[in-house]
Amino acid sequence: MDGCTPKLEAKHYKSDLTPIWCPGCGHFGIQAAVNRAFAELQLDPAKVVVVSGIGCSSRIPAYTTCYGFHGLHGRALPLAIGLKLARPDLTVLVAGGDGDGFSIGGNHFLHACRRNVDLTYVVMDNEVYGMTKGQPSPTTAPDWDSDLQPGGTGISAFRPLGVALQSGANFIARGFSGDLGGLTKLIVQGIKHPGFSFIHALSPCVTFRPEEKEWKTQTHASGEALTSDFQEASRRIAADDGLTTGPLYAADRKAYAPPVAPMRDTKTDLSHILAEFRI
């Protein structure tokens, strides 16, 4: 932005819609961190697209003043990839929940990490399906009791950081909705880092997982510097209790980009193609 344009503040990225979230929901903290990150980067809201799937957290696009796409459950990543490949000039941020990203959209998560398109993916993880009223998600501990799975699922929890690392994500971090400053910094880093940035954002569900309010005291900063060493990142993930926060890993893989950007002016002369068919 040029010097004459007034500086954008976090509030300029906040729309006039009132979120559907419960009072005390962790998602408010993540929304605030996203807005602060946009302000820190002075992004033009007209050149940012927030893409999401379905779930409580996926309501976030309309709560910004940016362009948004609130699509289908689990399908935010491929939609965002298509958009970014078509419009490399835009900043694309993808947000959603743990069920959306790791269960129904799990395959897209693997391949988005692999493909390494320049996107930032914030998963607002509350270890529960909140919108459908309290079913276990992929990140729920196996012994968590619920109406649908009395006594627990008996299935070990999905470990997103390890999967992201193995699948090729270019930037990996974990934040906590209660740590606004720390999370903002991670989102800024993620947006600035080329390729696919994955930010695992712990976000308590105060309604269905009230015990997650304790994350405030249980989360702990890693204290270790960001590494670009795959082995070292693997070691840290192996030792992680799931509540370690901070930047973890940044690789220097080149972001995937097609050889040419698509032309939005489609009045191209095709006579050379026609000539291929002619006898």
Place this chain on the structure above:
Amino acid sequence: MTQFTSEAGTVSVAITGSGGAGAITAGTLLLEAAGKAGWYGLMTRTVGPQIRGGEAAALVRLARSPVAGHGDVFNILIALDWRNVERFVAEIPLGPNSLALADDDAGDVPGKIAASGALNLTAPFAKLADDIRGARPNIIALGTVAALVGLPIEAMVETVAATLIEKGVSLADCTQAIRAGFDIGVQLMASQGAAASFRVPEAAGAGALPDRWVITGNQAAGYGALKGGIRFAALYPITPATDLLEWVAPRFAAIGGVLCQAEDEIAAVQMAIGASYGGVPSLTTTSGPGLALKLESIGLAVAAEVPLVIFNVMRGGPSTGIPTKSEQTDLNIALYGLHGDAPHVVVAPLSVDDCVITTQWAVHLAEELQTAVFVLSDQLMAQAKAVISAPKEVDFGTKRLVPVEPKAGVYKRYALTGSGVSPMAIPGMPGGQYTADGLEHNERGTPSSQANDHHSQLDKRNDKLNNFDYGDIWADIEGDADAEIGIITWGSTSAPVREALARASASGIKTRLVAMRLLAPARPAQLAAALKGVKKLLVVEQSHSGQFIGYLRAQYDLPVTPESLRHPGPLAIRPSEVCEVLSRWS
């Protein structure tokens, strides 16, 4: 009872062999040589599921005027060997006037071939090939076919040489191979007379040849998509659709387009929706099983009003079905597969050359109406290669409606307008920020579960399709205006129906044909006008259950209860099947 038998002016040649014998290569070269000689033709293929070592047949029909489909019988069957021929012998009908010419070493003539009454002879294709460097039995056989159908040997030599010289075969050896086969043909005609002569008569009053192309249906569709403005495409590989984008991929690189091979069918359609939301006309290709996976996403494009073209090449179903063979049975899923009330467009090309304009039109409709447009091609035309007259150039004036200087807080993405189409802001446009949503929403795009918002947005999405003027392109309406016999068909089945009606016309039977290109939204008034005065009605389709006739009876006011002529794939509808009904009626 009237008999229609004429297939005058055409010759049909089937070339069969086990996988790797070069049957498909030979068919392709035969078609290209015919094109070089100034003829027209069509080649379809019937192959098994194996990549190598299966069975294959090239089905070629040649004429001096455009050929859209196959006839009733094959005049010549070239068997490079008889292995596995029983797997597709039903798709190659022979008659007492046909010639089945097998290699000397092919062994016993299969029972069904012998029972057809065809003249069974053998020729030393393999033996002759052994003596000529670089030659193979299929190339020798091509020389023979050239002689039997009256194709100039020079055109055949030139075509074969263009392929074989790249593989290190000399022009002299190519010429010798074709000549050796040609001599077999000449000897056969001398010894067998009319039983082995299938020369295609010159077209009466033929002047200068028009501009002609050699093209497959999928290539024609790819070209139509580019002409329409498609600059982003995503797919998950699936037979028989993949070759469309394989053709597009290098052309995209040249003209500025992006192709993405997605991790699955759902990702592919989502990528196309994302790119289109970004302002780039986008398409995804698939076939039946993939279409089933994409449906939820297509509903999103309808609800969020994002232009999207879904190009679906139909194959035998249900489930994995018959991936390599044709059937017209994805009609129901395309018409009715979306959940909720989700008005959308379904169009279908009628032939190989029609794939150009129908696909171009599909892009136009998607962009103009900001909705999902299905294109239903089928394996028969998609993977057919044809010599066609260059299709007419059409400019639909395609343009997506965008807002002019939208103002934040004022701009309404889903505004209720007279036409139902509302200006669509494109990311990057200041003041146009909105959130596209698959949740029901109000005019601004804010999610809403209120009855009035739901009702008005349902009206809007329906009105924009119903208020649109689709023009004459919705169907090809041909024949006699005062005919009392009407025939309705769609897709590649139009070709045998047209041929049947031409035969009927030659016998003095008046008919009227409606070959429908626009399948949804239904246009009952137009169809009623097209069928005015019709007292007998036949609906022709390649489906076991009668999906098309079921749709017509549900959505249209037909003048009379129609009769159904149908059967499932992979057997094509033959002109004689239509003629049988007409002769019963006249």
